[in-house]
Amino acid sequence: MIQTETLTATPQGLARAAEILQAQGLVAFPTETVYGLGGDARSDLAVARIFDAKARPRFNPLIVHVPDLDAARTFALFDARAESVAAAFWPGPLTLVLPLRADAGLSPLVTADLDSVAIRIPAHPTAQALLRAFGGPLAAPSANPSGRVSPTRAAHVLAGLSGRIAAVLDGGSCAVGVESTILGLLKQPTLLRPGGVASEALESLLGPLALGGNSAKPNAPGQLASHYAPGASVRLHAQTALPGEIHLGFGPGAYQLNLSPSGDLIEAAANLFHMLREADVMAGQGGRIAIAPIPEHGLGRAINDRLNRAAAPRI
Ligand code: TXA
Numbered sequence: 001m002i003q004t005e006t007l008t009a010t011p012q013g014l015a016r017a018a019e020i021l022q023a024q025g026l027v028a029f030p031t032e033t034v035y036g037l038g039g040d041a042r043s044d045l046a047v048a049r050i051f052d053a054k055a056r057p058r059f060n061p062l063i064v065h066v067p068d069l070d071a072a073r074t075f076a077l078f079d080a081r082a083e084s085v086a087a088a089f090w091p092g093p094l095t096l097v098l099p100l101r102a103d104a105g106l107s108p109l110v111t112a113d114l115d116s117v118a119i120r121i122p123a124h125p126t127a128q129a130l131l132r133a134f135g136g137p138l139a140a141p142s143a144n145p146s147g148r149v150s151p152t153r154a155a156h157v158l159a160g161l162s163g164r165i166a167a168v169l170d171g172g173s174c175a176v177g178v179e180s181t182i183l184g185l186l187k188q189p190t191l192l193r194p195g196g197v198a199s200e201a202l203e204s205l206l207g208p209l210a211l212g213g214n215s216a217k218p219n220a221p222g223q224l225a226s227h228y229a230p231g232a233s234v235r236l237h238a239q240t241a242l243p244g245e246i247h248l249g250f251g252p253g254a255y256q257l258n259l260s261p262s263g264d265l266i267e268a269a270a271n272l273f274h275m276l277r278e279a280d281v282m283a284g285q286g287g288r289i290a291i292a293p294i295p296e297h298g299l300g301r302a303i304n305d306r307l308n309r310a311a312a313p314r315i
């Protein structure tokens, strides 16, 4: 056990966070999607600590976070498509999988020894400030124990990882609320994970996207059947709740918790993980959560992807 420090985005807080990262420690930090568990992406020790803190079952590749395009170009090869997507969506909730540069200097644990790398420029001002204070690339999966609900507040990070990480940088709640969209640009443009950038927006730039999920891809926790799992069991497409169930809804209706009473998918995404945690507390030990249908467009695709995994049979 270590004593986890809570830091704020002051010059002192950022300097302390950078000092921890330089010493190969771990700092959880806010991005506009979810809180990430950051460690030096060039350090085998720091990256191994990330897998250990999360109790991640396998050494899956992680996303490398950088402050700007110049930094991104030192790790990945950008073709014309990658340049145009980066110009349109970065900084923001988008991750690109691109060919890894031979001279990237990243820990092979970050890329799981693949010849590609997942890279992201987050827009959150605290993430930007941390990347600049640290001065290097940060490997960062979501800052939660493996398989559980992702964190969108510093308190969520502490609930799952207190005592296992050196510090959390508190930047309030995450505006987007679901993880970044992952776009593969190794061959044809491929949607590897729906997320904070609607796939329709990417398709308007790139044309139709292929869908990920083939066996050539690495085994990713976000692609496992059971993931994002609250303690309670989850039932989907529930227009009504059964006795004893906590009803989590969307749009007008008499729900105990409502992702967006006005039916706004952006608001619903921002509320998703926090309300899953609230529903879990309300449901109690061995409880059950019933979730109303969510439209399958825009950010609804990312929401349904997470809910399908939250409802999947647990191993
Ligand atoms: O919003 C987000 O993306 C958050 C914040 C912290 O940035 N991060 C996040 O990381 O969700 P993580 O580790 O939960 O998800 C990383 C995903 C995994 O599904 C992994 O398989 C995929 O990225 N990935 C990483 N490198 C890859 C590669 N070279 N090829 C294909 N997929 C890759």
Ligand code: MG
Pocket: 141, 142, 150, 221, 222
């Ligand atoms: Mg995750």
